[in-house]
Amino acid sequence: MRACIIAVGTEMLTPFRVDTNSLFITERLNEIGVDVRLKLVAGDDVEELMEQFRAALAWADVIAMTGGLGPTEDDITRVAVARVLEAPLELEEAIVDRIRERFMKRGLTMPEINRRQAMVPRGAVVLPNPNGTAPGLWMEHGRTAIVLLPGPPREMKPMFDAVVHHRLAPRAGGAALFRRVLRITGRTESDVDARAQPIYGTWTSQAVPITTTILAVLGQIELHLTARAASRAEADAALDAAVAELGGALGNSIYSVDGRSLETVVGDALRSKAFTIAVAESCTGGLLASRLTDVPGSSAYVDRGVVCYSNRAKVESLGIAEALLAEHGAVSEPVALAMADAIRVQATASVGAGITGIAGPDGGTPQKPVGTVVIAIVTGREARVRTFQFVGAREQVKFQSTQAALNMLRLMLDQ
Amino acid sequence: MRACIIAVGTEMLTPFRVDTNSLFITERLNEIGVDVRLKLVAGDDVEELMEQFRAALAWADVIAMTGGLGPTEDDITRVAVARVLEAPLELEEAIVDRIRERFMKRGLTMPEINRRQAMVPRGAVVLPNPNGTAPGLWMEHGRTAIVLLPGPPREMKPMFDAVVHHRLAPRAGGAALFRRVLRITGRTESDVDARAQPIYGTWTSQAVPITTTILAVLGQIELHLTARAASRAEADAALDAAVAELGGALGNSIYSVDGRSLETVVGDALRSKAFTIAVAESCTGGLLASRLTDVPGSSAYVDRGVVCYSNRAKVESLGIAEALLAEHGAVSEPVALAMADAIRVQATASVGAGITGIAGPDGGTPQKPVGTVVIAIVTGREARVRTFQFVGAREQVKFQSTQAALNMLRLMLDQ
Numbered sequence: 001m002r003a004c005i006i007a008v009g010t011e012m013l014t015p016f017r018v019d020t021n022s023l024f025i026t027e028r029l030n031e032i033g034v035d036v037r038l039k040l041v042a043g044d045d046v047e048e049l050m051e052q053f054r055a056a057l058a059w060a061d062v063i064a065m066t067g068g069l070g071p072t073e074d075d076i077t078r079v080a081v082a083r084v085l086e087a088p089l090e091l092e093e094a095i096v097d098r099i100r101e102r103f104m105k106r107g108l109t110m111p112e113i114n115r116r117q118a119m120v121p122r123g124a125v126v127l128p129n130p131n132g133t134a135p136g137l138w139m140e141h142g143r144t145a146i147v148l149l150p151g152p153p154r155e156m157k158p159m160f161d162a163v164v165h166h167r168l169a170p171r172a173g174g175a176a177l178f179r180r181v182l183r184i185t186g187r188t189e190s191d192v193d194a195r196a197q198p199i200y201g202t203w204t205s206q207a208v209p210i211t212t213t214i215l216a217v218l219g220q221i222e223l224h225l226t227a228r229a230a231s232r233a234e235a236d237a238a239l240d241a242a243v244a245e246l247g248g249a250l251g252n253s254i255y256s257v258d259g260r261s262l263e264t265v266v267g268d269a270l271r272s273k274a275f276t277i278a279v280a281e282s283c284t285g286g287l288l289a290s291r292l293t294d295v296p297g298s299s300a301y302v303d304r305g306v307v308c309y310s311n312r313a314k315v316e317s318l319g320i321a322e323a324l325l326a327e328h329g330a331v332s333e334p335v336a337l338a339m340a341d342a343i344r345v346q347a348t349a350s351v352g353a354g355i356t357g358i359a360g361p362d363g364g365t366p367q368k369p370v371g372t373v374v375i376a377i378v379t380g381r382e383a384r385v386r387t388f389q390f391v392g393a394r395e396q397v398k399f400q401s402t403q404a405a406l407n408m409l410r411l412m413l414d415q
Numbered sequence: 416m417r418a419c420i421i422a423v424g425t426e427m428l429t430p431f432r433v434d435t436n437s438l439f440i441t442e443r444l445n446e447i448g449v450d451v452r453l454k455l456v457a458g459d460d461v462e463e464l465m466e467q468f469r470a471a472l473a474w475a476d477v478i479a480m481t482g483g484l485g486p487t488e489d490d491i492t493r494v495a496v497a498r499v500l501e502a503p504l505e506l507e508e509a510i511v512d513r514i515r516e517r518f519m520k521r522g523l524t525m526p527e528i529n530r531r532q533a534m535v536p537r538g539a540v541v542l543p544n545p546n547g548t549a550p551g552l553w554m555e556h557g558r559t560a561i562v563l564l565p566g567p568p569r570e571m572k573p574m575f576d577a578v579v580h581h582r583l584a585p586r587a588g589g590a591a592l593f594r595r596v597l598r599i600t601g602r603t604e605s606d607v608d609a610r611a612q613p614i615y616g617t618w619t620s621q622a623v624p625i626t627t628t629i630l631a632v633l634g635q636i637e638l639h640l641t642a643r644a645a646s647r648a649e650a651d652a653a654l655d656a657a658v659a660e661l662g663g664a665l666g667n668s669i670y671s672v673d674g675r676s677l678e679t680v681v682g683d684a685l686r687s688k689a690f691t692i693a694v695a696e697s698c699t700g701g702l703l704a705s706r707l708t709d710v711p712g713s714s715a716y717v718d719r720g721v722v723c724y725s726n727r728a729k730v731e732s733l734g735i736a737e738a739l740l741a742e743h744g745a746v747s748e749p750v751a752l753a754m755a756d757a758i759r760v761q762a763t764a765s766v767g768a769g770i771t772g773i774a775g776p777d778g779g780t781p782q783k784p785v786g787t788v789v790i791a792i793v794t795g796r797e798a799r800v801r802t803f804q805f806v807g808a809r810e811q812v813k814f815q816s817t818q819a820a821l822n823m824l825r826l827m828l829d830q
Contacts, residue, residue, distance in 0.1 A: 216485075
């Protein structure tokens with residue numbers, strides 16, 4: 001079954017508001033095997049909304065609409081739907097009574113305009129709203145189920161949950177969608193796709209079909225696998241096999257198949273080895289320490305960090321030799337190694353990390369352009385250092401640097 | 416002029432991702448008087464996208480599409496648009512060369528699939544993409560201007576700015592929307608609205624009408640003022656008066672009326688006084704240092720930071736007396752003050768900041784529950800310390816703590 005979600009409200013056509021109701025609705029629809037194929041945000045214009053609703057009616061099995069059920073003239077969802085379905089709007093006195101009661105409970109008189117909220121297209125089922133004045137509406141038109149929901153999430157969510165349970169799930173039946181997210185770092189999107197596509201390309205025609213979406217975000221690639229199956233057990237079997245196949249092609253660049261963030265994966269590795277960590281950061285300005293400490297319970301393994309932004313701080317806080325800075329420059333492999341080593345020794349930690357680089361926009365040179373970042377990881381047994389060249393604005397360079405440092409940590413701890 | 420924005424990508428039809436590009440695009444279109452009437456999110460299905468694109472073509476003066484310009488088989492925007500416009504896709508070797516060069520700069524070979532990104536519908540204008548491989552495309556069809564943009568915001572934004580300036584603005588003309596954003600911290604949303612509503616409530620019926628939206632985000636309230644006017648000068652006059660009126664009601668809790676972030680406001684204050692800063696963080700784990708160093712040029716005033724996550728680190732890195740920790744506990748006003756003082760002295764900086772608290776989810780006690788955070792700011796002349804009680808998960812507590820610390824810094828530096 002294919003669904004269309006329509007959010008109604010001119011405020012969501014401004015630069016300030018996004019529709020997030022549709023995320024909740026999508027999750028619930030997917031769980032019962034309904035596919036969301038299109039999402040719309042329309043303004044408070046009856047004619048325009050009628051046009052969009054009519055177009056959706058031509059193909060969708062489910063149309064979920066949020067917003068535009070309030071009492072003001074801007075609230076046009078009831079009118080638009082009733083006109084397209086040619087169902088006259090009729091006043092339901094029972095709804096008026098409920099709304100009046102709601103106002104009375106708060107010691108208020110119901111304004112006359114709220115009677116609008118009691119207008120119901122003939123043949124529609126009224127969905128009670130325990131959290132607000134606007135009732136929802138359920139209609140069927142040919143093969144299409146139509147549900148009108150209020151905009152405020154705390155009114156919409158329980159109402160939609162009830163609709164899914166009582167009305168949509170029995171109609172939907174059959175296969176539902178189950179998801180798995182693979183997170184990858186240290187490869188480009190094209191490289192990941194070149195390796196993964198020959199594998200996932202064959203999955204759409206399996207007994208349990210799996211569709212794959214590749215998503216590149218800063219310093220990270222995600223592969224979203226969606227299996228359509230009659231049961232979770234069936235889906236899990238297919239997804240486990242799929243993940244194993246991708247693992248063969250992408251190797252240890254996959255850092256998580258269970259939704260864990262990179263900092264959580266690193267934290268889990270540190271904890272399982274009973275290791276502690278200390279970090280010395282220059283260009284990332286504390287972001288590595290901050291990401292490590294975003295993980296609940298990280299106080300068990302994060303000992304300390306130093307943000308040595310000035311050269312003087314590198315000398316004073318870490319004891320980096322001025323001669324080393326003068327000889328190689330602050331952004332150099334010897335300095336990154338010295339930083340990682342110094343903080344590890346200072347904290348008597350198992351692992352030390354050092355990051356030094358040029359986040360930009362200023363400070364670049366022809367030899368060391370903006371985006372040059374050197375990362376060193378040191379343990380008692382081993383030291384690794386790498387020079388990266390990142391692209392992007394200051395905050396992007398900072399984030400990618402921490403991503404690369406966490407990945408170096410992960411790979412070293414994985415041995 | 417009426418615009419339709421289409422975001423393409425099946426990942427935005429999952430419960431995990433929302434389209435936010437359209438917010439930026441809306442802002443830019445509004446600035447030149449173009450009204451956004453409809454937003455769509457479509458999946459990676461050529462036939463379905465063709466249908467939506469064709470429907471928009473029937474009414475829209477501007478169609479802006481984002482995403483689906485990548486090199487993979489899922490990237491179907493070029494194909495769908497070319498088919499509807501009946502413009503054959505042709506390979507542009509110049510684009511292949513640019514993409515190849517981009518890969519070479521990183522020491523990589525261009526994968527063959529990236530040639531797809533060089534396919535251009537006949538008659539389209541290629542929009543260069545300095546930040547990625549996917550070029551944008553500009554087309555005209557009857558009265559409709561069509562612009563195809565890459566999905567990643569850092570690629571999309573500069574490209575769309577150039578398109579607005581060179582191609583769309585000359586076509587648009589007419590009354591435009593002009594905006595001003597007031598950023599406020601240290602007050603609740605209801606408090607801000609109670610003070611502001613009696614003022615902004617009268618503005619909608621002015622000669623230059625101003626609508627006001629209040630937006631609460633973590634640790635911050637924003638008032639968005641939107642004036643509709645024939646010229647920027649007319650709008651600016653009305654907005655300046657509006658901002659001054661709100662300033663009277665909200666006082667120095669307004670930290671910015673020009674879009675500057677709180678860390679930028681603090682950075683500007685430090686720079687204007689030729690001050691330097693050093694920070695000592697426990698529960699925020701480096702986030703304060705990271706936010707301070709997100710500002711370009713912050714190396715002029717950020718000297719160093721210490722993340723003393725363990726008690727031992729507080730003693731060793733900052734010289735906090737063990738007796739002080741034992742007597743008052745790590746989360747206490749004396750310890751926060753000692754941290755701020757120690758880092759200021761160590762760095763010989765003008766200002767020192769100290770943050771200690773319980774970010775959660777564990778570590779709370781009945782006396783000091785999760786969310787208890789103590790912040791101290793110390794200069795040569797003055798010391799201030801405050802205990803806060805924040806609500807939310809670990810990352811929310813961290814962020815609100817840095818927000819409060821930056822605000823204390825701002826108010827102290829403002830004197």
